[in-house]
Amino acid sequence: MPARMRHVRAIAVVMGCASLALAVTLPAQAAAHHRKGIEREVLPAGDGWAAAEGSTTGGAGATPDHVYTVSDRAELIAAFEEAGDAPKIIRIDGTVHGNSDAAGTPIGCEAYQRDGYTLEKYLAAYDPAVWGRDEVPAGPLEDARAASAKLQAAAVNVNVPSNTTLVGVGEDATIIGASLQVKNVSNVIVRNISFEDTYDCFPQWDPTDGDNGAWNSEYDNLVVYGSSHVWVDHNTFSDGDRPDADQPHYFGRVYQQHDGLFDIVRGADLVTVSWNVLKDHDKTMLIGNSDGAGASDRGKLRVTLHHNLFQDVKERAPRVRFGQVDSYNNHFVATEGAAYGYTYGIGAESALVAEHNAFTVPAGFDKATILKKWSESSLTAENNYVNGRKTDLIAVHNAGVPAEQLTEGAGWTPTLRTKTDSPRAVPGLVDRKAGAGKAPGC
Incomplete structure (x- = not known):
């Protein structure tokens, strides 16, 4: 159904974050326009870097004809295209599948296969026993994989325009298998949505990646x-029903179909990430994607992370390059048996301030691994608690990893914080209030 036709829907009575449809059909955009609620909220003053140098309002000023309710990929894209850069509110109602046909019905990877590609043929062609380990795959099967991947990319990548509020309706609004691209735009708000399983049907085998080769995939959830000026608030990010831990191994390496959960890259700036849940994933969040991107990234990548729950994520929570990043009042949880590498990655010219955070880890956990030094950069890490005890993360790291010493002092002091909670209170507070379906005012 075209997005414009979707303007006419049943009025919804909001109860918490759930909605109850009444048997009256009126223009939903008019009802939304007159009802104050989460979809017209703007970033509070002083709430992180997205509140600097102006404000982040998204589509709060949308006129009634630019409020849309969508429930599949085609409607979502049509709404973005129809509204353009005008202020707009896009309401996700139900589950939107990125891998879907024109009617919104989910489709499998075979729908994208071209030029004779199958995984079985690819594995046979590039088995290290046949192909070797000195060169990346080339030839007809690699060309077929690339053509198939290009077709999937056209479906999975969805571009979000400027002046947009993208918000979930109720407690179960979900986007599965789509990669939301907030690319070269401004003034965007994303709230109250569960993002799941943005998977690559066609990972590429690279036998030269590391000592044993690796499968490399595309697509982040966001x-x-x-x-x-981007505010990402009260969302949940995960691999859904396809966690990395359950993926098969080919050529002795995990068949990696996921890239990141949520990356902030290529000169992005003035971003606030608050009250989200990021869970059950490997490469979680990059802030700055390349050591060589200094020309575009210096003076940018100013990001605030606060009151987020990072649950059983292996690494990059986040990994930081360049930029002034303020990470406070987050809860990091590592469960016994879950894969874990590190939390904060200290990268090229990073200026990370990590304060008032809480870590819940199993017995025997090596606290020296919470920080990982990738490049020579300093950081501030004050008043952080591990299992309820105040812990000097830098001192613990330097004692445990003497070959990779970190120095104190990020060189700046964050001021854009509306409230700083005691790290002792953070686990209960964040676990109770973070994630999709829990935004105040729903």
């Missing part, structure tokens, strides 16, 4: 790329 990417902020070259954009400014």
Whole structure:
């Protein structure tokens, strides 16, 4: 159904974050326009870097004809295209599948296969026993994989325009298998949505990646790329029903179908990430994607992370390059048996302030691994608690990893914080209030 036709829907009575449809059909955009609620909220003053140098209002000023309710990929794209850069509110009602046909019905990877590609043929062609380990795959099967991947990319990548509020309706609004691209735009708000399983049907085998080769995939659930004034609040990010831990191994390496959960890259700036849940994933969040991107990233990548729950994520929570990143009042949880590498990655010219955070980890956990030094950069890490005890993360790291010493002092002091909670209170507070379906005012 075209997005414009979707303007006419049943009025919804909001109860918490759930909605109850009444047997009256009126223009939903008119009802939304007159009802104050989450969809017209703007970023509070002083709430992180997205509140600097102006404000982040998204589509709060949308006129009634630019409020849309969508329930499949085609409607979502049509709404973005119809409204353009005008202020707009896009309401996700139900589950939107990125891998779907024109009617919104989910489709499998075989729908994208071209030129004779199958995984079985690919594995046979590039088995290290046949192909070797000195060169990346080339030839007809690699060309077929690339053509198939290009077709999937056209479906999975969805571009979000400027002046947009993208908000979930109720407690179960979900986007599965789509990569939301907030790319070279400004003034965007994303709230109250569960993002799941943005998977690559066609990972590429690279036998030269590391000592044993690796499968490399595309797509993040959400990417902020070259954009400014972005607020991402009360969402849940995960691999859904396809966790990395359950993936098969080929050529002795995990068949990796996921990239990141949520990346902020390529000169993105003035971003606030608050009250989200990021869970059950490997490469979680990059802030700055390349050591060589200094020309575009210096003076940018100013990001605030607060009151987020990072649950059983292996690494990059986040990994930081360049930029002034303020990470406070987050709860990091590592469960016994879950894969874990590190939490904060200290990268090229990073200026990370990590304060008032809480870590809940199993017995025997090596606290020296919470920080990982990738490049020579300093950081501030004050008043952080591990299992309820105040812990000097830098001192613990330097004692445990003497070959990779970190120095104190990020060189700046964050001021854009509306409230700082005691790290002792953070686990209960964040676990109770973070994630989709829990935004105040729903």
